[in-house]
Amino acid sequence: MGSAKYDRAITVFSPDGHLFQVEYAQEAVKKGSTAVGVRGKTCVVLGVEKKSVAKLQEERTVRKICLLDNHVVMAFAGLTADARILINRARVECQSHKLTVEDPVTLEYITRYIAELKQRYTQSNGRRPFGISCLIGGFDFDGTPRLYQTEPSGTFHEWKANATGRSAKTVREFLEKYYSPEETDTEEKTVKLAIRALLEVVQSGGKNLELAIMRHGQPLQMMDVERIDEYVKEVEKEKEEEAEKKKKK
Amino acid sequence: MAVCGESGDTTQFSEYIAKNVHLYKMKNDYELSPRASANFTRRMLADSLRSRERYNVNLLMAGYDEVEKKAELYYMDYLASMMELPYCAHGYGSYFVLGCLDAYYKPDMSVANGYELLKRCIAEISKRFSINLPTFSVKLIDKDGIHDQEPIHARQLVI
Numbered sequence: 001m002g003s004a005k006y007d008r009a010i011t012v013f014s015p016d017g018h019l020f021q022v023e024y025a026q027e028a029v030k031k032g033s034t035a036v037g038v039r040g041k042t043c044v045v046l047g048v049e050k051k052s053v054a055k056l057q058e059e060r061t062v063r064k065i066c067l068l069d070n071h072v073v074m075a076f077a078g079l080t081a082d083a084r085i086l087i088n089r090a091r092v093e094c095q096s097h098k099l100t101v102e103d104p105v106t107l108e109y110i111t112r113y114i115a116e117l118k119q120r121y122t123q124s125n126g127r128r129p130f131g132i133s134c135l136i137g138g139f140d141f142d143g144t145p146r147l148y149q150t151e152p153s154g155t156f157h158e159w160k161a162n163a164t165g166r167s168a169k170t171v172r173e174f175l176e177k178y179y180s181p182e183e184t185d186t187e188e189k190t191v192k193l194a195i196r197a198l199l200e201v202v203q204s205g206g207k208n209l210e211l212a213i214m215r216h217g218q219p220l221q222m223m224d225v226e227r228i229d230e231y232v233k234e235v236e237k238e239k240e241e242e243a244e245k246k247k248k249k
Numbered sequence: 250m251a252v253c254g255e256s257g258d259t260t261q262f263s264e265y266i267a268k269n270v271h272l273y274k275m276k277n278d279y280e281l282s283p284r285a286s287a288n289f290t291r292r293m294l295a296d297s298l299r300s301r302e303r304y305n306v307n308l309l310m311a312g313y314d315e316v317e318k319k320a321e322l323y324y325m326d327y328l329a330s331m332m333e334l335p336y337c338a339h340g341y342g343s344y345f346v347l348g349c350l351d352a353y354y355k356p357d358m359s360v361a362n363g364y365e366l367l368k369r370c371i372a373e374i375s376k377r378f379s380i381n382l383p384t385f386s387v388k389l390i391d392k393d394g395i396h397d398q399e400p401i402h403a404r405q406l407v408i
Contacts, residue, residue: 091275
């Protein structure tokens, strides 16, 4: 296989223009548990699939939604250890920015910073890329909600709603079908959309989801399990009603 | 934190400490206690003391410890000496004010009494100190956070 010769030192291009290490990093992301982000009118919702923990493991130590600053939250899919490094650097940068320019970071700035950091690791000798894809959400200083996604290659884009990790394609297709400004004009609708999207690929139940809601000017709210269960039940009921209607037709 | 000293150093140093304390909260999900913050600040001052350019700042740091359930006040000077005290002051005015505090401070004073004591100290300064210090801003720190109080104007005080 021609690729075997070109994936050792990642500074090397393959003959057909691929950076194989970066592509392998993207494969690592596809193995991680799903994360979904939805930008609503008044809030940004991030949801992650909670992997089942071993019997003896303390559940609360598995954290996939992290606060970078008071107004910026990040969820990721991929290698958790890599994520920790990026999160620490991003947190320091958030404070450093406030120290030098007196203003909190904009979402675009901190996403660009993380993306640049990721890119640096795709162009140095002896280092491998970060094996994570991040969903960064929050509110800019002027109150605009934003959602960005970064890839291991170091690219970033703004999204209205997106998913990453295992079965991201299924979730994204669902979001493409059902996302609209009307479906996300209230907080409740946005949360419901995020949960519905995640439930496409995650086992039903509040225990398997972790949800965070970011509102402008307010601290991050991690939804508690009971609330998630309530939403899940509502979503299931709606699904059943829809299925009934289709049958009658 | 209340700072005084070299202009510029005061802002730079206090903002640096504030952002680092905030970073700790982001990283570790809980806030630094007042004692930990004070010790961190003292360490920053000590490191700067034997470096190329030292921070020429004196400061007072106040906080409420949620765990110990008490308020704490730390006195720190530019040589990085630190003491936890019931009352303290910096600057030339302190020579006059400390005597006042010695005489009238009681450990179980109410907020109103504390404010009155502050007024007394400022009256003392406006009477005895050669430099005119007309206005003092006042902040109260308790379990509910930091609250702005009515500023004290020297000329309104009865001496």
